[in-house]
Amino acid sequence: MTQPEPDLRDALLAAVPSLRAFAISLSGQIDRADDLVQDTLLRALSNLHRFEPGTNLNAWLFTILRNLFHSEYRKRRREVEDPDGSYAGRLKVQPEQGSRLDFEDFRTALAKLPHDQREALLLVGASGFSYEEAASICGCAVGTIKSRVNRARFRLASVLNVNDVDDLGPDSMTRAALQSSV
Template identity: 55%
Template sequence: MTDRLRVSPAEAAFRAELLGVLPHLRAFARGLSGRPDFADDLVQEALIKAWTARERYTPGTNMRAWTFAILRNHYLSELRKSRRQTDLDEGTAERLLVMEADQESPLHLGDMETALQKLAPERREAVLLVGASGFSYEEAAEIAGCPIGTMKSRVARARGDLARLLDGDPEQAGTKTRRPG
C-alpha cells in the first residue's frame, strides 16, 4: 500500500466520529429542507466540507454541533442561490403542491413534517436543533449564530405555532409569511 492510501490514526478517528453523526445530520437536513432528495445532497456536501476542514476540528469537542453548523451554513447558501435563480412565485408553487387536509384522519408523522415546513425558517431550525436533535439552548444558539435568548424565544414560538397548526388553526400560527422571531 502506498503512503497516499494510508489513513492516519487521527483521520481514522475523525472518520469514525463523522460517520457517527450521519443519522443526526440526515434528520436535521430533512427537517430543514422538507425534501429527502435535497436533504441527501445537503448531507453529502456537509460531509465533504467537514472532511476537507478536518484539520480545523478539535478532537474531543462536539462533532455534532460542528457538522450541524456546516450543514446549516450550506443550506442557507443554497437557499440564497436558489432565490436568485428562480422566477417561480412562491405562493403559486405552494398552492400547486399543497393538498387539502383530511380533518378526520389521526395525526401522522407526515402531518408534523407538513406543519414544520409551514414554520418560519428560523423557528423550524430552532425547534429541530433543540427538540429533535437534542442540542442544549446554548449549543443551538452557537450553531445558529444567535443569542441564547433568541434561541429560547424561537423554540417557544415554534412549539406554539406547531400546536396551533396541528390543531388546525393556521391563522394563529406564526408561519413563513410572518416576521420570524
C-alpha cells in the first residue's frame, strides 16, 4: 500500500475524532466504535485510488463507516455470541451420511437372511408382534419363531460385524472425532 499524500494523510487523521463519535453513536460501545474507525481507515487507505480529489473526504469516510457498521450488523444478527464455546459444545451432531450408509448395510444384510428368519425377525423386531402373534401368523410353534428370531439376530450381527453394544451407533472414527471436539 502506498503512502497517501501528506495533505490527504492529515485530512484522514483530522477526521478520526468525528468518525469515532459517529461510530460510538451507531454501535453504543466504545471498543466496537474504535474497531469500526480502524476498519474504516484501513478500507479507505486500501481504496484510496477510488477517492476523487476535490470531493468531500469526510462524506466518503462516513459512508464507508456506515456501510461497515450495517454490514457487520447484518452479519452479527445471524451469529450467536459464544465466548466460552458452551453453545457450540452442545451442537455436536453425528453426520447423516453414516446413518444412511448403516441403513443400507443393514438392508443388504437383512436380504441375505433365509426367508423364514427374515420374516420372523421383521414380525417380532420391526412390526412389534409378540412371539405368539408371529407364530400364529407364520403357522408354526412359538419356539420355532423364537429360534428363527435368535438365529436371524445372530447372523445379522455377524454380517454387520456387531460384537458388542459399542459397535452400534457411530463408527469408532466418528466417535473419536466427536469426542476430540469437546
